[in-house]
Amino acid sequence: MTITDLLHWASVGHLTSGRPTAARETGQDGLRTDPDHPGLNEVVGLAEHDLEEYARAIHYLETAARHGLLGVTGELTLADCYLRFGLVRAAAAVYDRLANPGQCPTPHLPALAKGLGRVGRYAAAQNVCDRLARLRPDYHPAWYGAAVYRLMLGRPLADVLPALERAHRLAPHALPYRLTLAAALTDVGRAADAYPLVRNLSAEDVACGGLCRRLLAVFAHAGDAAQLDAYQARADRLAPQSPSRAAGHGNRLADPRRLPRPAGHGNRPAHE
Template identity: 40%
Template sequence: MGDERIYFDTALGHFHDGEFDEAVHTCRWGLTVYPDAGRLWEVCGLSLWMRGDLGSALHALEKASVLVPLAPLAQFALAAAYAWADKPDLARTVYRYLAQLPVFPVPLLPRLAAGAGRVGEYAVALLVCEKIVELRPGYHPAWFGIAYYLRKLGRPIGEAIPMLEQALTHAPDEEMYRLNLAACHAQTGDGEAAYRIAETVNVGAVRCRHWLRLLLPVFDAAGDLVQWAACRTRLAELGDDCPRCL
């Protein structure tokens, strides 16, 4: 065990220093002598994941998982590798497990929410975003995430509005939040609220036809011919590309 520990400590030191090639090299040397050293497989898989070699990372992390209980970071990397390998069911299983852990690295929570969302685990992503705002109330992307995943789960638009208001409160210059909030108000029939939020939006920079189509009658009803004309012009310019909208 003594020599195995030396390999592990050396590899882990390289990993923490961001020297992922050296970490992989050390792990592989150690694994030639100790092929069932689960922690070496784990550090090797994590280093390969950080290096962007997801195929090799998946092999190493799966090997580690049958030898030792994986640390949360390694499980997160395994879920990401499963998603990359087009194994969404396995990725969902891991993401669901991680979301229920009482302790998970806080800096990784946004990536956990995003990863779960990418494989269609919207309820998990919502839960993680809610955890984030409990821990970091000023973290505006999580407030937007709550609104986004509420809508993905088919919840009424009215439930998303307070979350978007929180996001905009913490990031008042974020146009995406402003546009989503205005669009939500427009869809609930509150044109006045929609106009108050959208009147200063730079319509020429909007990349979403859905937003523009919702705001066009809002500007028309408010008698804002400048913004109305800008909307018409921008609609004529755009293709079908659309960022995240509710």
């Protein structure tokens, strides 16, 4: 093992321990000896990304790709950098390749699904979420993602509800799941089933005026005047910044792109 290889592994150790500045400095020491070393270029590129130096990250990651294969972490990070500069085609090419069977290990599937969604590949993103749900059936973000991308594709709510219900069962306290499920149940005429999901939920916890208006039917059906008034007032206050009031994506549910993602969804796994 050469000194360059030792510096590479030391740089990887810094990066995986949450020390991107040290990772960059150690990697750059190695690159002074071997500027074409693919591993060093990759780890320095990943460190630059963590330090929000996205143009420099692209330089190092593309250099690594020219001199050897990037790891999946490197490819996903490069695609993220492309999107930060509006290079949608370049990012989509990376995501499309990784979406092919056998190209993306399971730990990276959440980030891949998120990336595909960012470039408008909703059908591919849904397929990745479906695959992840089969591989990790207790991983609730996979079920929620599968539901959200079905919404983005304009699928009937009857096709969306099973995944939403599964996500909510796995993580009953996740607010995005409760809200999306309550709205979907309301839109298919199941206001009575939606009411327990939002009965004790403060209107101030809902950031979308259109969603507040949709849930009015739930409280009206239940005869809950206090919640009805609170959600009506909240919807009125949010009206100026609520473009989701308009119909979208082939169904009446609020645009899912405005809903927060569950914690941890799409985070980058550790460097390979």
